[in-house]
Amino acid sequence: MDAEPLKRFLKTEGATLVGIGDVTAALSSEIIHLRRGIAIAVNRNLNRETVDQLIRLQALAEGWLRAKGYRSLSIPADSDRKKDKMITKLYKLFCHKTAATCSGLGWVGKNGLLINREYGSKLSWATVLTNAPFRADAPTSQSECGDCDLCVRHCPSGAVKGEHWTLADPLKEIVSYEKCRALKTRRISHSSKPNCGFCITVCPYSRNGNNHGTT
Amino acid sequence: MADEARKKEIYEKLRNGVIQYDEDACREGAQEALDAGLDANEAIFDGLVSGMEEVGRLFEAQEYFVPEILMCADALYAGLDILKPHCKQMDLGVRGSVVIGTVEGDVHDIGKNLVKMMFDVAGFHVYDLGRDVPLDKFVDEQLKTDSELVCLSAMMTTSMVGMPTVIEKIKAKNPDCMIMIGGAPTSKDLADKWGADGYAEDASNALKEAIKMVGFLKKLRDEKLNKK
Structure with a gap:
């Protein structure tokens, strides 16, 4: 089944990137019937408006699929997860990076973040899983970070190890989340922005003349 | 009206x-x-x-x-x-309280939450210990709350092995307490072997059992209403 009409539709509605990934290998038994991941990205700062935009795009995708008789499950943006719901349990079974890499929209960089060749890490992601039998895009299987180790050298907590990600071993710990979190915890007491963000600011792909959208 | x-x-x-x-x-x-x-x-x-x-x-x-x-x-x-x-408070003879949680080493709690829902609906007082619960916490909580029922859930074989310890400790202190175990690796045989009083296989079966139990309550209530 051709996914182009859906991709075009979501892009006219404001999506920056839309990809279709075969995510079968990453699915746990609860959601194993939803074999395609629709990765949706917008190139905006992650704030309330961006989240609302992603929610709107997901709802549009779900409606489009429903009208054709397919199932779907929206995995909301990471910053929009209501904590006390039963359905929330399913969200953490699936990670947006999986949909993005499986649909060829980027790789997981040495900094542990999804890097897109054009936009770097300056994208906000949401995923819609579906059982619609879309023809999947070609996945990204290798990191394209190469020899660059700017994020390794600039990470103030020493969390970035310099490992290469591969699609074959997506669970390898590339960044020591413990060290990253420890720094964040220390910063919370004296900063309103506890995420230091150096690993994004120094990344050539994220710098690459790419400002966020107008916001 | x-x-x-x-x-x-x-x-x-x-x-x-x-x-x-x-x-x-x-x-x-x-x-x-x-x-x-x-x-x-x-x-x-x-x-x-x-x-x-x-x-x-x-x-x-x-x-x-x-x-x-x-x-x-x-x-x-x-x-x-x-x-x-x-x-x-419904007078159905099922009043009570239940301690429920996923045992140490296990963070899978979808099934546990569906079972919890059944107890919530049925009017039980639910002490939900959450997931990855230290074994002794079940024993302590049961003693503290004097709950009639303790439900242990696990999805992984590695964490399931903690169940018999909990069952043994609770039964030693409080033989009347009913204990139910559930989760993919559990079975009726294991429940029997470890001295548990009941078992449900996984989240979907838990839901089915939950619905059956609530359906049973509904029937009891209807019968009671009809007698009046």
Whole structure:
């Protein structure tokens, strides 16, 4: 089944990137019937408006699929997860990076973040899983970070190890989340922005003349 | 007091709200039930639970999958949260409290949460210890709350092995306490071997068992009403 009409539709509605990934290998038994991941990205700062935009795009995708008789499950943006719901349990079974890499929209960089060749890490992601039998895009299987180790050298907590990600071993710990979190915890007491963000600011792909959208 | 047609309409709204996982409809329906002076227990059983029974049927027919079930459960809770404070304690002989949790080393708690929902609906007082619960915490909590029932859940074989320790310790201190175990690696044989009083296989079976149990409660209640 051709996914182009859906991709075009979501892009006219404001999506920056839309990809279709075969995510079968990453699915746990609860959601194993939803074999395609629709990765949706917008190139905006992650704030309330961006989240609302992603929610709107997901709802549009779900409606489009429903009208054709397919199932779907929206995995909301990471910053929009209501904590006390039963359905929330399913969200953490699936990670947006999986949909993005499986649909060829980027790789997981040495900094542990999804890097897109054009936009770097300056994208906000949401995923819609579906059982619609879309023809999947070609996945990204290798990191394209190469020899660059700017994020390794600039990470103030020493969390970035310099490992290469591969699609074959997506669970390898590339960044020591413990060290990253420890720094964040220390910063919370004296900063309103506890995420230091150096690993994004120094990344050539994220710098690459790419400002966020107008916001 | 609302007339029969209005009552039916409200229960139908609650029922459909659960089936179509529409939290807003459940919230509205619950509020309408209260405003119309309907019995909160009845609204729960003839509205919300009736919807969940249909959800169970749809699940068996493979029309619904786990995501839908969880969304339906969220819708049920949206209504339940409003109706619960207005419930009279049901006199069905099932009053009680239950300690529930996923054992140490295990963070899978979807099944546990569905079972918890059944106890919430049935009016139990639920002490939910959450997931990855240290074994002794179950024993302590049971003693502290004097709960009649303890439910242990695990999805992984590696964490399941902690169950017999908990069962043994609780039974040593309190032989009358009923213990149920559940989760994919458990079985009736294991439950028997470890001295547990009951078992449910996994999240979907837990839901089925939950619905059966709530259905049974409903029948008891209906029989009681008919006798009056």
